[in-house]
Amino acid sequence: MNHLKKVLREHNFRITPQRQAILQVLYDCRGHHLETENIYELLVEKGTKTKKIGLATVYRTMELFQNIGLVSRLSMENLPARYELVIHEKLRHHHLICLQCDQLQEIEERLTDDLKMQILKEKQFQVADQPMKIYGYCSKCQ
Numbered sequence: 261m262n263h264l265k266k267v268l269r270e271h272n273f274r275i276t277p278q279r280q281a282i283l284q285v286l287y288d289c290r291g292h293h294l295e296t297e298n299i300y301e302l303l304v305e306k307g308t309k310t311k312k313i314g315l316a317t318v319y320r321t322m323e324l325f326q327n328i329g330l331v332s333r334l335s336m337e338n339l340p341a342r343y344e345l346v347i348h349e350k351l352r353h354h355h356l357i358c359l360q361c362d363q364l365q366e367i368e369e370r371l372t373d374d375l376k377m378q379i380l381k382e383k384q385f386q387v388a389d390q391p392m393k394i395y396g397y398c399s400k401c402q
């Protein structure tokens with residue numbers, strides 16, 4: 261949490277109670293991928309200080325967090341975007357997205373190393389270090 265607050269401060273953003281509350285939710289759910297509405301619901305569930313946070317505030321705040329690299333945004337076809345906290349030790353990973361139940365799983369970057377090598381060899385095309393989205397069917401939906 262302290263690191264996250266430091267990033268905010270470094271970008272000259274004040275740590276308002278709203279931003280702090282949203283950060284806390286993201287931190288508590290680290291490793292998960294949340295839609296803006298999920299974040300809002302979690303804030304409501306936690307109650308107390310969130311009375312002044314509307315859904316629009318959460319949308320704006322997530323945009324801000326994304327701009328300064330605190331969260332990464334995963335845009336999804338026909339679905340709301342999901343956000344996840346960017347944590348140092350697991351920066352790069354790819355996502356497997358189930359076309360049936362929208363479940364989202366992460367895979368380590370190294371699993372795609374062979375594929376990248378193959379593409380480079382056959383197409384002389386160097387794949388960028390960007391998270392990939394791979395669509396398919398999860399074990400339950402197959």
Ligand SMILES: [Zn+2]
Nearest residue numbers: 358361398401
């Ligand atoms: Zn599924």
Ligand SMILES: [Zn+2]
Nearest residue numbers: 293344353366
């Ligand atoms: Zn992820």
